[in-house]
Amino acid sequence: MDKPKKSVRRKTSGVTIDEVAARAGVSPMTVSRVINQGKVRDTTRERVMDAVRELGYTPNLAASTLAAAQHTRVALIYTNPSGAYLRELLVGLLRVASNAAIQLVIDYWDTLEPAAERKAARALSGRVDGVILPPPLCESPAAVSELVKAGIPVIAIASGRLGDGISCVRIDDFHAGKEIAEHLIQHGHTRIGFICGRHDLSASARRYEGFVTALDEAGLEVESGLVQHGDYTYRSGLDAAEKLLSHPRPPTAVFASNDDMGAAVISVAHRRGLDVPRDLSVVGFDDSSAATTVWPELTTVQQPIGAMADAALELLLRSIRRKGEAPLELTDHLVPHRLVVRDSVARPPKRR
Template identity: 60%
Template sequence: MQRSKGARVLKNSQKVVRRKASAITIDDVAAHAGVSAMTVSRVINGHAGVREGNRERVMRSVLALDYRPNLAASALAAAQHTCIALIYTNPSSSYLRELLVGALRGSTRAAAQLVIATWDELGTQQRREAARQLSNSVAGVILPPPLCESQDIVDTFVTAGIPVVAIASSQFSDRLSCVRIDDRQASHDMVSHLIAYGHARIGYITGDPNQTASAHRWQGYRDALADAGIGYDDTLVQPGYFTYRSGLEAAERLLTLPQPPSAIFASNDDMASAVVSVAHRRGLEVPGDLSVVGFDDTSAATMVWPELTTLHQPVAEMADTAVDILLRAIRHPASSARATVDHVLPHQLVTRASVSRPLLAL
């Protein structure tokens, strides 16, 4: 009898929460990635000085092998009783890498076992069922976007008594802790930076409408324009979904306007990179003819030319902090540590080579 695709996908997702009979070692990860065990250790513990390509290969191997960091023997017993999960669905590879670095660093330091699960291929009902099953195996859950915005998923865990920490979400409540930056202020800072260079016609590419951060970043864009006395123009705002392809499409629409913008602010680095690509294809120089800025400061920001001015969102630190908040709630359930918290980390505007004064202002 042939199994349905849905049943097969759900079975595959269930495998993530089971410990493998023969544990994967750091040497296995090193061999799979084609690097040394020392390099794997440095990546997992968040150390600097690792080449970007090696870091990417290690994180892919960690996912492919379902590797869970080895814990010191003295901490193993505690770790076995503190198993937490990081669940993700289809983030950009650079964003995912930062999440994993932070979560692995935090769980290793605190002697906790970390389960990494991907629900990319699961439908709504399958995700709800996977959440119910995972509730029987873990003591706490970390949800990055977009899963942290799903009320169904959060409800399933909370109803089962599982503490949840959301990353990059503003949906803080007495049921859900959050670790985030002030997206509205960060976006305001970037638009003010462009205005200081003399830009008044600034295009904006929004993020995924299902994520609360998108609305806050768009509002920060509007706030900065209003504070500078610049009118809001709907034609300069185009929809995006935090994907490279949506950035390409939005950039084409903006740059074919009768009066195109002199600068474009994309609400993540993947879309900003796409804007640079479209500009080059249309014969525009960045930043001479068009200034382009992004958001997140992922590796995508430094993989294009010119490198992007962007807003640094400390994704790895956010994941590390989420682990800390979650473990305090798990290990001290009778204390105030169990109370939910809204932890806001600072952002930073990183200036590179993608911004200059508009041509008419020269």
């Protein structure tokens, strides 16, 4: 005897989107498009809706919310920062964007002049809902002013300049720079070299100010010959390190404004036959992957890039949702930093 057929109608909680897709002979993505009023053929839409009615399927509200979020497009614009810094920022943003079902658009603006940046910003503003600007573009007057004029919510990462119509997510670079300089002073160093970051970034200036304050409070002078300029690249770190270590009275320690330049200092020291940290102590900044791919590994300041990416996207989504409802509320969001002590610092060598 044939078994009686079971009713095709089931409890709502037991029906999945995959079952609807199988009944309609389409993919789960097509079912999602139909439910969220996406663009599909009329015959396909009818077939899917027939399956929905037959199975008694009710869309999950949380899933619908995520599907709607997929229409939110956020752009990350970058131009030649530290490779290690950019990788960690990208990983953090991609993870958060994936969890929130946001479409992340990545734009590369290297070597653009201000006029070209304005043109690119105008073109971008017509196809995204919000923009994240890491250094150095976070402080580009051309890019920032054009995006703000277009009414696009913008979040700057690692910028201390609040007031240009954009919000910021950053660490306290002044106190971080002061803290790591004090770490060297506590180990007995009195001749400390410093490699600056990009001259057009406020974060670079704040780190240097923290360094100078630490030396001043310890009764130490900042010798001009022990301060060299870099631009956050490994190559600029090599050039700066050669100048510092060629000084008639070279420093016993070097504070590099990021880990790429710190790794370069270690490379130059090794090439000159110096032992790190026995002959020369070196510290970096950011705690990027560059800090742990050299020997010895760098003592550095951890700039929690993943947490900064999370905070930036949260602030940006809040601004996007409130767009047009109220005046834009600018936020200066501080993320805690941390001193990471490794093996690149020791007491200065005894005078021979």
